[in-house]
Amino acid sequence: MGMMVSAEVNLAATETAANAISDRFSSVGISASAQAHAAGHKRSYVAIECPPAHWLALAKWLRFDNGVNHCSMITGVHHPDGGDDKGWEVIVHLMRMPVSDQKPGKALVHVANKLSGDDVPLEYQVIITLPQTDAPVVPSVQSLWVGADWNEKETWDLVGINFEGHELMMRVLNPHDSPVGFHPLQKQHHLRYHNHNEMYDDAQGFMRLPVDSDRVK
Amino acid sequence: MGEAGKNYAVFNSRSLVEMVGDVTDEALKATRLKDFIGVLGGRFFNWAQRKSLFPLHLGIKCCAIEMGQTGGPRYDTERFGNGVFRSSPRQCDVLLVNGPISKKFADPLVRLWEQMPEPKWCIAMGECSISGGPYFQSYNILEGVDTLVPVDVYIPGCPPRPEALIDGFGKLREKIIRIGAEPSSERETDAPIIVGDD
Amino acid sequence: MAQMWITMGPQHPMTHGLWTLRVKVDGETIVDTEPELGYIHRGVEKICEARDFTQITPYCDRLCYVSAMTWAHSYIYAAENLLEAEVPERAEYIRLIAVELQRIASHLMWLGAYSPDIGNLTIFTWCLRDRELFIDLMQELGGARMHYNFPRVGGVKRDIPVGFAQRCRAKIALFLSRLPEYEMMLDESTIFLVRTQGVGLASAEDMVNSGVTGPNLRAAGVNYDVRWAHPYSVYDELDWTPSVEKPSSVKGADCYDRYRVRMEEMITACNMVLEALDKLPGGAETHYSPDDEMILAKAPTRAPEGARGFHHFEDCRGESMFYLEGGGEGRGKNPYRVSIRSPMFITIPFVAKTMIGYKIADIPAIMGSFDPCIGETDR
Numbered sequence: 001m002g003m004m005v006s007a008e009v010n011l012a013a014t015e016t017a018a019n020a021i022s023d024r025f026s027s028v029g030i031s032a033s034a035q036a037h038a039a040g041h042k043r044s045y046v047a048i049e050c051p052p053a054h055w056l057a058l059a060k061w062l063r064f065d066n067g068v069n070h071c072s073m074i075t076g077v078h079h080p081d082g083g084d085d086k087g088w089e090v091i092v093h094l095m096r097m098p099v100s101d102q103k104p105g106k107a108l109v110h111v112a113n114k115l116s117g118d119d120v121p122l123e124y125q126v127i128i129t130l131p132q133t134d135a136p137v138v139p140s141v142q143s144l145w146v147g148a149d150w151n152e153k154e155t156w157d158l159v160g161i162n163f164e165g166h167e168l169m170m171r172v173l174n175p176h177d178s179p180v181g182f183h184p185l186q187k188q189h190h191l192r193y194h195n196h197n198e199m200y201d202d203a204q205g206f207m208r209l210p211v212d213s214d215r216v217k
Numbered sequence: 218m219g220e221a222g223k224n225y226a227v228f229n230s231r232s233l234v235e236m237v238g239d240v241t242d243e244a245l246k247a248t249r250l251k252d253f254i255g256v257l258g259g260r261f262f263n264w265a266q267r268k269s270l271f272p273l274h275l276g277i278k279c280c281a282i283e284m285g286q287t288g289g290p291r292y293d294t295e296r297f298g299n300g301v302f303r304s305s306p307r308q309c310d311v312l313l314v315n316g317p318i319s320k321k322f323a324d325p326l327v328r329l330w331e332q333m334p335e336p337k338w339c340i341a342m343g344e345c346s347i348s349g350g351p352y353f354q355s356y357n358i359l360e361g362v363d364t365l366v367p368v369d370v371y372i373p374g375c376p377p378r379p380e381a382l383i384d385g386f387g388k389l390r391e392k393i394i395r396i397g398a399e400p401s402s403e404r405e406t407d408a409p410i411i412v413g414d415d
Numbered sequence: 416m417a418q419m420w421i422t423m424g425p426q427h428p429m430t431h432g433l434w435t436l437r438v439k440v441d442g443e444t445i446v447d448t449e450p451e452l453g454y455i456h457r458g459v460e461k462i463c464e465a466r467d468f469t470q471i472t473p474y475c476d477r478l479c480y481v482s483a484m485t486w487a488h489s490y491i492y493a494a495e496n497l498l499e500a501e502v503p504e505r506a507e508y509i510r511l512i513a514v515e516l517q518r519i520a521s522h523l524m525w526l527g528a529y530s531p532d533i534g535n536l537t538i539f540t541w542c543l544r545d546r547e548l549f550i551d552l553m554q555e556l557g558g559a560r561m562h563y564n565f566p567r568v569g570g571v572k573r574d575i576p577v578g579f580a581q582r583c584r585a586k587i588a589l590f591l592s593r594l595p596e597y598e599m600m601l602d603e604s605t606i607f608l609v610r611t612q613g614v615g616l617a618s619a620e621d622m623v624n625s626g627v628t629g630p631n632l633r634a635a636g637v638n639y640d641v642r643w644a645h646p647y648s649v650y651d652e653l654d655w656t657p658s659v660e661k662p663s664s665v666k667g668a669d670c671y672d673r674y675r676v677r678m679e680e681m682i683t684a685c686n687m688v689l690e691a692l693d694k695l696p697g698g699a700e701t702h703y704s705p706d707d708e709m710i711l712a713k714a715p716t717r718a719p720e721g722a723r724g725f726h727h728f729e730d731c732r733g734e735s736m737f738y739l740e741g742g743g744e745g746r747g748k749n750p751y752r753v754s755i756r757s758p759m760f761i762t763i764p765f766v767a768k769t770m771i772g773y774k775i776a777d778i779p780a781i782m783g784s785f786d787p788c789i790g791e792t793d794r
Contacts (some may be wrong), residue, residue, distance in 0.1 A: 004643045004651040039495040040647045069623050072736055073756040093736060099623045102636030107661045112643040121644035147626025147761050173456040173793060175321040184356045185461055191354040274428045278455055278790055279480035279561055289543030304428040322454040325425050355458040376561050
């Protein structure tokens with residue numbers, strides 16, 4: 001019927017990639033395995049856990065030796081209650097796409113069921129766990145994937161994780177004059193009306209006044 | 218008893234124009250024609266202003282797509298007179314706010330409002346510009362555009378249907394009949410018109 | 416000649432959204448660019464931490480408002496990965512129909528906004544007229560014109576209405592008969608061809624490294640599509656091929672290629688919808704009630720701490736992804752973290768870089784051809 005990469009090919013390629021990472025890096029504490037999504041076609045992805053000190057080396061190896069050419073997302077999570085070892089997490093999603101430059105007038109038409117070897121698309125999820133700290137730092141992969149650039153800026157802007165070696169770090173979503181150190185996705189910042197349990201206290205909405213109710217316009 | 222520097226002995230074109238203007242003014246006042254022309258002109262200008270509203274070409278979020286669809290062939294809003302969107306605020310008289318106002322956009326929005334010449338009106342379209350909408354809890358969204366500019370008509374909906382937008386413009390026209398070209402800073406904003414209230 | 420910075424935006428008729436593009440020009444040639452986003456940053460990721468999994472779906476509709484269905488589904492697949500929910504096959508087919516209808520409507524909106532930038536205002540009215548056909552169809556499914564809140568964790572909100580299949584087939588037939596008019600209007604217009612060919616060249620490997628995917632990548636000659644690479648839903652049961660365009664230059668694809676890819680995608684999506692209606696389990700004429708197990712399967716509503724789920728989805732503009740972590744407030748009823756990957760957030764800096772070297776008059780052509788939608792960019 002319609003084309004798709006078959007489950008067996010996907011699993012085999014994922015396991016090959018995960019084993020390659022484990023063989024090379026397991027001595028420094030990087031663990032890689034092929035895990036399956038929980039729903040849908042239940043495809044596999046390479047799940048890697050990496051300490052922050054070795055992230056750059058792993059990233060370089062993935063980029064140049066494994067053909068991981070697409071950085072999908074870099075995001076951060078704040079765990080104030082995660083214990084001493086888990087204070088922050090940086091989660092990187094990468095993909096290996098079988099893409100190469102084409103000559104004018106030529107197109108690379110993959111037939112999905114016939115892909116094999118290094119052409120099989122892969123998903124990677126790298127979890128970098130940082131200890132409890134007020135200044136989380138992770139090496140930047142800006143020089144490896146251009147797509148990581150604005151992802152890292154956004155992660156710093158919203159979550160507050162610093163990326164060492166990142167040039168021109170700036171606020172991309174929050175206004176430029178946001179207070180220094182204001183990273184809204186940290187758990188100590190609450191939403192407006194956080195404690196206002198409207199359904200029980202104010203069912204008809206009389207008490208929720210807009211912030212400018214006393215302003216003269 | 219003349220003003221310092223003014224030479225009444227000279228009869229040039231400027232003093233001729235002034236004299237003719239003064240004489241005509243007094244004549245019109247005497248025959249009550251001035252009031253007559255004033256009322257007629259005022260009514261005429263009011264009719265012209267409300268039948269040809271020039272909204273600003275501002276598209277913030279989803280309601281802007283509905284604004285676009287309203288200008289499309291099915292709900293053609295141009296036939297009612299509110300379809301000519303101008304990109305420059307200097308040429309507009311309606312600020313149609315169609316999305317949430319973030320802290321970053323508050324200053325540009327006020328600047329756009331101030332660049333629009335009088336008479337001008339503001340329509341808050343959609344929940345986000347009325348009260349913050351689904352993002353009322355957000356750290357970055359203001360609770361309604363009426364924290365920044367005085368709003369004349371509120372159009373609820375998320376997004377409002379094109380018919381609601383056309384009705385909103387209709388309500389604005391009724392309001393223009395009522396208030397004329399009153400400057401926006403002196404309008405009472407505690408009795409706004411809300412589409413769907415009747 | 417002195418160089419100067421020109422600010423375009425945030426209120427600008429041509430930027431298709433609220434963002435600022437500062438261009439540094441030397442005469443008329445663009446020397447440097449600096450995009451600035453964040454004018455509608457709503458903090459959706461933070462708000463979603465205080466919402467149930469079902470309550471997040473309307474927020475995802477409003478991320479990219481032009482293609483609301485695809486974003487809601489992108490979130491739902493990730494939520495199902497997190498909550499380990501199964502979806503009945505009929506619901507998957509209905510989701511596919513909804514997503515592909517939305518893809519057509521989104522590309523029509525793109526075309527309707529792009530052609531006026533090039534100078535062709537007729538296509539604007541034509542596209543809005545034809546987009547109404549698809550908005551009506553999706554209104555039958557979801558209940559509203561733009562934000563449908565259609566998928567649920569474990570299925571969809573309700574079954575396709577009675578007579579939907581018949582109306583859908585009629586409208587798609589009408590639309591397919593009108594598409595040659597669009598192509599005639601644009602492909603035979605010298606102005607359109609001169610303004611879009613040879614402009615905005617971007618090569619496939621640059622794009623992939625920069626995170627640009629979707630129709631923009633397929634215009635550069637590689638038929639990569641998440642729908643076959645990491646399959647979800649029932650795309651593997653339909654007979655379809657992703658539309659790919661051969662790049663026109665050794666430096667990559669130009670704006671004309673990106674336009675052609677989207678036109679082909681509309682035809683592909685139409686055929687997919689027709690085929691899905693034929694293959695719908697249970698038949699397209701039977702109507703099941705919303706709580707029937709063919710439409711919605713029972714799904715868990717809480718995600719334990721430590722649970723993670725993510726899903727790559729082929730959105731109209733590229734590859735979107737949601738990453739969800741469980742264990743939030745309400746003993747797991749709310750997610751701990753919702754992280755949204757927007758293809759446009761990554762594409763816009765790439766577009767800004769692509770513009771360097773061209774003239775000011777090429778800015779609308781280049782910017783529009785990548786199909787920016789700022790709602791998803793700013794989240």
